[in-house]
Amino acid sequence: MxxxxxxxxxxxxxxxxxxxxxxxxxxxxxxxxxxxxxxxxxxxxxxxxxxxxxxxxxxxxxxxxxxxxxxxxxxxxxxxxxxxxxxxxxxxxxxxxxxxxxxxxxxxxxxxxxxxxxxxxxxxxxxxxxxxxxxxxxxxxxVEPLVEPKDYVGMELERQEVSVLDEDIDRRIEQIREMFATLGELSSERAIAHGDFVTLDFEGSLDGVARDEMKADGYFLEVGSGRFIPGFEDQLIGMSKEEEKEFPITFPAEYGAPEMAGKEAIFKVKIRDIREKKLPEVNEDFVKNFDKFENMEEFRADLRKSLGGEAEARSRAALRDQILDKLVTAHDFEIPPSFQDRQVILMMGDLQRSLMAKGMAKEQAARQAFSQLERMREEAKKVVKSILLLKKIAQLETIDVGDEEVEARIRELAEKRGMPVETLKQQLEEEERVEDIRLELRNEKVFEFIIERGKITPVAAPADAGEVA
Known part of the structure; x- marks a missing residue:
């Protein structure tokens, strides 16, 4: 978006x-x-x-x-x-x-x-x-700068071709199997491997002093998930149930807590339990987990359709990114500092909320977001230039959005979110975001205007385009 x-x-x-x-x-x-x-x-x-x-x-x-x-x-x-x-x-x-x-x-x-x-x-x-x-x-x-967009008609663009191969469907099925996976006892007497789930006790010390925030009992962890500082989870691989181990770990130089950043800590761990992931077999019984499919053929056909929709969305997004890159590169103009500052604040707020959603403490998330200030300033400048260019093109080409189009988009959003239209509309009005929807629709029209008049060359999509992290 x-x-x-x-x-x-x-x-x-x-x-x-x-x-x-x-x-x-x-x-x-x-x-x-x-x-x-x-x-x-x-x-x-x-x-x-x-x-x-x-x-x-x-x-x-x-x-x-x-x-x-x-x-x-x-x-x-x-x-x-x-x-x-x-x-x-x-x-x-x-x-x-x-x-x-x-x-x-x-x-x-x-x-x-x-x-x-x-x-x-x-x-x-x-x-x-x-x-x-x-x-x-x-x-x-x-004041807004005087912007005179050029070369947006006849723009040379590459569109990623949309295709769904059998291996794409197989890869998606593996992802779905992961979603339905269960945890069970190890199938054989073995040590911890990447992807196992372990319950462990650990405690860490810094400069010879034990730290409460570096201690936990009965902690549940997927080995290889990256939830701990780099190197910690690697030390668990090869350990067995009830085994104890002591090892040093150096905190990253950019670690959120300054008093720990770049320092070596000593950790003691004890493995309490080891579980492995059990994936379901892909057969007719597996398909019955989904009420709308009668057999494997219907299941794969639906996956092909949904993967095609995702590929089409990626193709459109890549095309729009090309347009913005070309527009910004071709137009060198100064932007109001307040515009850039406001965009930076929005981006920092988004990053902080994202980090907090992943479990990071509010203060640490704020520090982490602030550490990205210079990078965000450059990105914000590009965003603001893009907005101003799209706005000017819309004015030059008399591209506008009517109230009925805004209402239709609100109804569409309400349906996707499973909420009454009037409730969503009131929420958007209270948050003063109705105009955002109008501007988003206008930008979509500007993109379509440029694409329809562009010189499009089909290209193959990147090999990893459809992979889910």
């Missing part, structure tokens, strides 16, 4: 260097203040404003009136505090309110008047209000 658009909408409120407690967007009104616009880079503009004192004075008067309605000063009734007294006690608040209103009004008017499509919160620099002087401030804002 192509990454969803991670930059929805215009920002709600600008960010100011000077501390302002409230900075809200006002209803746009026409202003006469001139603004100077400087292009810092293809994705950054600097707007400079100089507001006459008369306008500042009026805004201050409005601010003091608003502050005065709620001001509490001893000796005066609420709403009746004189301006001079308010200036003593509430000057900072009133000036902050005035600055907020001035910056908001003039900034948003300038965006509208000059058709500036801001894509992130601006950086506002202002020095505050000085009596009888004009008020000046600057707003540095990021």
């Amino acid at each position: 192509f990454p969803a658009w991670p930059f929805p909408g215009l920002f709600p409120t600008p960010f100011l260097h000077q501390p302002l407690s409230q900075f809200r967007r006002l209803i746009v009104t026409e202003t006469t203040t001139a603004v100077q616009i400087e292009e810092i880079s293809p994705v950054q503009k600097k707007l400079s404003f100089d507001i006459p004192w008369e306008d500042v004075k009026k805004e201050l008067e409005t601010a003091y009136r608003q502050v005065g309605k709620k001001a509490h000063v001893k000796g005066f009734r609420q709403g009746k505090v004189p301006r001079k007294v308010l200036e003593v006690y509430y000057k900072g608040q009133a000036e902050e309110e005035a600055v907020t209103n001035l910056v908001n009004r003039h900034y948003w008017d300038a965006l509208q008047a000059h058709d500036i499509q801001a894509v992130a919160q601006p950086v506002i620099d202002q020095k505050g209000i000085e009596p009888d002087k004009s008020f000046s401030f600057t707003a540095t804002v990021e």
Whole structure:
């Protein structure tokens, strides 16, 4: 699935260097203040404003009136505090309110008047209000780059041919046998081999000190699964039931816990039990595990169909990857830093959740994700460029997605997830992800547009394309 658009909408409120407690967007009104616009880079503009004192004075008067309605000063009734007294006690608040209103009004008017499509919160620099002087401030804002896609019509592409061989079906059947495998006693008196399941006690020490986090009793482990640090499971191969062993293991240099990274530990293990995997025979009785098949022929025919669907999906994905690679390589342009930062955050969050789903502690998963920051920044840049290019192609070719298409995709997703359509729709609306579906559909249309007009050469699929790890 192509990454969803991670930059929805215009920002709600600008960010100011000077501390302002409230900075809200006002209803746009026409202003006469001139603004100077400087292009810092293809994705950054600097707007400079100089507001006459008369306008500042009026805004201050409005601010003091608003502050005065709620001001509490001893000796005066609420709403009746004189301006001079308010200036003593509430000057900072009133000036902050005035600055907020001035910056908001003039900034948003300038965006509208000059058709500036801001894509992130601006950086506002202002020095505050000085009596009888004009008020000046600057707003540095990021904008989308001007992208002019080229060579996307007639693109030379290679499409992986879809084919399912008998050996592909046999390989899938072996995977299904693994799913139905059971664990049993060893069929003969032998030592531990790769793929066996063992129950063991172990304890480890670091620098001669036993560590609680390196100890467990009755731990169940598949030898060769890679759940332990490299080398640990290899030491178990050849051991027998009730056998004890002591051996050194060096933690990887990039290990998640810094106090262990790169250090040698001593482990003591005792094997309590050894089990081996028992695979079912592939025969007519095996096929009866699946209600919809009467015999082996129907079973293999269904596998051929499903494998064909998977191969077709891989072929389409590979074709889309080619398109993105060619588009990004052919177009060198700067992207807004905030776009890249947001994509990195999304990718780091995805990686952290993936690691946690595999059993890694939250803090360790966060450290592991952060260690991939530089790699993710490069990948994020490619993703953002791809998104901007696809968006521009859709605009140039008037490719759009209607509401009924979005509704149809939501119904399709609901059916796949086995949930009511309205429930899924409400969930997507609450998570503000309906627009993601629209953009995903639009991207699919752009891909199809390019493929239909491309120069396609059929190629054989990689030999390991259909293997499941």
